Amino acid sequence: MNASEKAQGLEVASKIAALVGLFKSYFPDAKADLKPWCNDPDTLELVDPHSIDIGFHLPGWSPRFQSRSMLVQIRFHQDPIEQSEGLIGVEISAFNHQGQAWRLSTVDNWQCLGNYQPAADIGEKLKKFCRQVFELFK
Numbered sequence: 327m328n329a330s331e332k333a334q335g336l337e338v339a340s341k342i343a344a345l346v347g348l349f350k351s352y353f354p355d356a357k358a359d360l361k362p363w364c365n366d367p368d369t370l371e372l373v374d375p376h377s378i379d380i381g382f383h384l385p386g387w388s389p390r391f392q393s394r395s396m397l398v399q400i401r402f403h404q405d406p407i408e409q410s411e412g413l414i415g416v417e418i419s420a421f422n423h424q425g426q427a428w429r430l431s432t433v434d435n436w437q438c439l440g441n442y443q444p445a446a447d448i449g450e451k452l453k454k455f456c457r458q459v460f461e462l463f464k
Contacts, residue, residue, distance in 0.1 A: 352455050
């Protein structure tokens, strides 16, 4: 779900702001997009209501990232018994002119998978970002 729509209440809005600040601390050139999903019926059908989705756009295509844009999805699971949401993981998808370039998921093996790969230091920074997201939502 778009971060702009999920930011209801001070606690969630503060965490979203912290997420953006955290990402920009690693990648200062990235521009945050709190509404990466369009509001058309076909797109909304694909959106996970239990996630916070933020787009990050680089100034142009980056050979170090092998992409121009990234979609960061913070995924949660609704616990019906406890009436609360718990963090499942973080997924980062990078896109270039051919579509999805690579994907990093903390649910799987924390590896960048795809036809294109970011530079090793970029991958490590993304993993550090993901670890800090877990700390933020602990």
